[in-house]
Amino acid sequence: MTQRRNLQGNEACALGAIRAGCRFFAGYPITPSSEVAEAMARELPRVGGTFIQMEDEIASMGAVVGASMGGVKAMTATSGPGFSLKQENLGYACGAEVPCVIVNVMRGGPSTGMPTRPSQGDIMQTRWGTHGDHSIIVLAPASVAEAYSETIRAVNLSETLRVPVVVLLDEVVGHLVETVDLDAIPAGAEVWRKFATGPREGFEPYAVTDDLVPPMPRPGDGYRSHTTGLTHGPSGFPTQVPDQARAAIQRLSDKLDLHREAIESYRTRAIEDAEVLIVAIGITARAAQAAVTDLRAQGVRAGLFRPVTLWPFPEQALRDTVENSGARAVIVPEMNQGQMVLEVERLLAGRAEVHRLNRIDGEVIAPAQIARKAIEVLA
């Protein structure tokens, strides 16, 4: 049975989440993400799930973490101003290792900014938005089909690694309508966090396991454990003993490092012999792809590197791509004043010259703009 239909990026996030087993959504309306909440309000009751519109984004994030601590897969969605409000409770999820998914559909900023205009201004905020050392996963779809599949992956990664995962869309991908066949997109088997099993006596909710992901106790299963945002040792209770504190904080980042292979994802196009490599995400990557096609038609050897996992950034893959293609110039087009380029510059220092291409006027970067820049830097 094929089911080709016109679907919007935001709605695809909602359907992907439900497909992956998400059964709780709490949110607060904000352009350009509201369609995620609206789709969840419509769809969740059909699968026995719960939707609630909370009093603000702080509460939404809190409710999502609360539901997940109850053993139910949970998601929220928002945009700039709301994403800022969620940060404290998002940090709680990082520290207490509570699986959850946050869709952030980027609009122009700072502040209320340009609510209906696209932007990629939250690239650094998704990585470092909440205070303190922490690790987080950010996935950046570039199409409606990918909004669906990456939200599924977001739910799965958050479950297996007990970490919040941000699905980062720009307004264009969020509102883009494309024809997709959801049944043709492999969703894989449903993935769950490891729930605690075994003896209740002496159970340690944050025990250090080989995979660095502690099994999660579910209320009602008899473990009666404690969860806190205070730095805690294996027992789950607060600690300020230096060795224990260091180990607890270190494990959070070691955990993601250990599972980097499963987390990282990227796509490339025409990189083999590329003399100029374009690094882009989201709708800007779609423009870059068109630019690569146009440039190739003109005989310019251009290639595209598109991180699908934005954080942790696919470091080695980018370095290898540049090395193997022998590209001498790299262009990073983004709808901000230069955020992802900082990471690219850091990774490629001394290996290739890195050029910026930025746009902050609420308009998308056009393929012709990228092509022009490529010709200019090669000249």
Added chain:
Amino acid sequence: MKDAMEQVASRDAGSAAEFDIRQYVRLDQMPHFLCPGCGHGIALRALLWAIHDLGLDKDKLAVVSGIGCSGRLSAYVDANSFHTTHGRPLAFATGLALARPDLHVIVITGDGDSLAIGGNHLIHACRRNLNMTCMMLNNEVYGMTGGQVSPTTSAGRLTTTTPAGNSEPVFDACALAAGAGATFVGREVTMQIVALRNLLRDAITHDGFSFVEVMSDCTEIFGRKNDLGSSPEMILSQKSAMRPFAYRNTVDEPFRPNTMPTGVLARHERAEYGAAYREMCARRQDKGAK
């Protein structure tokens, strides 16, 4: 410490036959971190006593707290305990209670936690009427951060951020909760621990959102700063500033008058939020909604 527990247990033997607090606290977390004379411990005791009387299954009990001295109490309860963020325990609890209607959800919060930073969540929790109990410990001050002014600090009181005395009017938490639509509202002082236990029992068995304000005392910081005497003196003067609600008919004073009513201040029936949501969704599915 063991001796002290022993003493407490034997005192209980007289008053409440079979309640043994040791069955409800995490003994490995003792000694607790509250200051001598702090009323929060009495409130916790009354809560655990109520839980005991009701025979709640500890495995199905979820205690959710915010940040503050009050917030630290969840760690001492032998249950599923969640120490969340400042002001937000009701938000976390809302997700938890909706996702897991089979749990008994009890929120422990402070006056700053629920009336200042978390005020928005409190009024909406009252309005929604989701099944949970919120116990607010009102010690008139921000205890945890060292004694700053709170929305319930009485007029004229000295705190570290009102060195000339507090010039702000106080919030009447119960009037606020009732005004926001809470279907169960009550207040009690720690001195009346049996009445407090009874009130909490009624609150927990109430179908919907219940709000209980416990007048607690911060002897070490607030009491000392304002020359309010020892803990027993503070607790006594708190009691004399209250009168049982049964002696009057209405909660009509908007800001704190010289005396405050205690007991059950509001109780009425309204559809519980979770049940109502699930029923509406089911009805819509029955109609074959597209």
